[in-house]
């Protein structure tokens with residue numbers, strides 16, 4: 001049972017829902033990312049999704065695309081992201097980490113080396129949104145051998161695939177709340193609650209929801225039926241808007257506190 005499993009088990013025993021923020025590593029720079037991860041933990045985050053910036057983020061909306069562009073200026077890659085996880089641990093962060101990356105950077109890195117280093121860097125989970133179906137069995141196996149859960153995404157339109165995805169999942173099942181790309185939303189897929197309940201009939205694993213969640217009310221709505229709530233773009237936008245403070249030595253702490261306060265709204269009691 002890895003740290004992410006332990007976290008979900010503890011939260012479930014307390015009838016709580018995991019708050020799972022996403023941020024792009026290296027946005028606006030690595031040192032600031034480490035400081036922000038410390039704030040995410042202080043804000044009540046339970047697991048952190050560490051996003052590897054990518055030049056062609058097909059599933060991402062404009063907010064995360066901009067974050068990726070800012071991070072890529074610092075030549076952030078998978079190895080830098082793993083090193084960032086170590087720096088966050090050294091800063092005292094106890095949270096489990098999920099590495100979020102598109103598939104191409106993993107292939108460039110080399111599959112064997114990738115999983116060996118994930119294990120060495122104590123990464124608990126992995127999300128690869130564009131993993132080709134025909135290659136997923138091998139990657140699942142390599143991940144489990146390395147003690148890492150490859151978390152699958154399931155969308156409301158995955159109909160006939162929901163059973164196979166959910167029943168073979170590891171770690172947790174990531175339900176996508178809407179069609180399209182990431183980005184804050186005012187509304188979600190019609191019947192999203194029914195979709196979540198349907199996914200839960202196929203797995204005993206935790207079920208988390210993501211895509212579009214941008215307010216405490218939306219997070220609380222989903223916390224009633226999910227084991228985890230993922231928030232990305234809303235937090236990445238908050239980081240983007242706070243960059244002027246974060247890059248001003250006099251006002252950096254003020255900026256970090258603003259991020260902490262913003263994120264704390266998503267933690268449901």
Ligand SMILES: O=P(O)(O)OC[C@@H](O)[C@@H](O)c1c[nH]c2ccccc12
Nearest residue numbers: 022059129182183211212231232233
């Ligand atoms: O940004 P949103 O709408 O809050 O959605 C979470 C999302 O950021 C994160 O889980 C993620 C970032 N990029 C992705 C691409 C595909 C699936 C999921 C993601």
